[in-house]
Amino acid sequence: MKHSLIILIITGFTVLGCKSPEARKPVTVSSGSFIDESIERNKSLNQKETKAIEAIIAQQPEKNYQISGNGFWYYFDTKIESDSLSTPNFGDKIVFSYNIKDLKGTTIYSKEELKIQKYAMDQEELFSGLREGLKLMKAGESATFIFPSQKAYGYYGDENKIGINLPIICEVSVFSINQKE
Incomplete structure (x- = not known):
């Protein structure tokens, strides 16, 4: 009796042990809904900002605003028409100053706070709008950008004075461009 009970238990373990493993179900199922929602949120934000920027531009018809291919607006306060001066290229050293305002015109950072900047084109950190805006300017020019x-x-x-998703206005003056040797 004991002998047959042991054989029965061993046979039971063998049969149960031979069962193939079953795949576990995931605890959460992710779909593309988060990404889709994020895309819609960003499109809506972009439309809202574009309307606000276009309203500012409409209030200043005397200024000849242009839209760049990089998605921002600008006009030149001081434009140099000389062909002898060029816009900066990769590695050129640019000396410039700028300020940052919100769309209401309230100064967030003054030129004094930000000081005169020395920047190696496309080789140092600078927010993308200003980096692209500097590429449009020559030494001696001043421009206003709306980003x-x-x-x-x-x-x-900027985790300091500039809040999240805040469009800004920058008044930029380029003092010199030293071309890379």
């Missing part, structure tokens, strides 16, 4: 938030400090802001 939507994605071209400014984006979702995180």
Whole structure:
């Protein structure tokens, strides 16, 4: 009796042990809904910012605003028509100053706070809108740029005075461009 009970238990373990493993079901199922929602949220934010920027431009018809291919608006306060001066290229050293304002015109950072900047074109950190804006300027020129938030400090802001998703206005003056040797 004991002998047959042991054989029965061993046979039971063998049969149960031979069962193939079953795949476990995932605890959560992810779909593309988060990404889809994020895309819609960003499109809506972009449309809202574009309307606000276009309203500012409409209030200043005397200024000849242009839209860049990089998604921001600008006009030249001081434009140099000389062909002898060139815009900066990769590695050129640029000396410039700028300020940052919100769309209401309130100064966030003054030129004094930001001081005169020395920047190696495309080799140092600078927010994308200003980096692209500097590429449009020659030494001696001044321009005003209006950057939507994605071209400014984006979702995180500057973690100091500039909040999240804040479009900004920058008044920029380029003093010199030293070309890379």
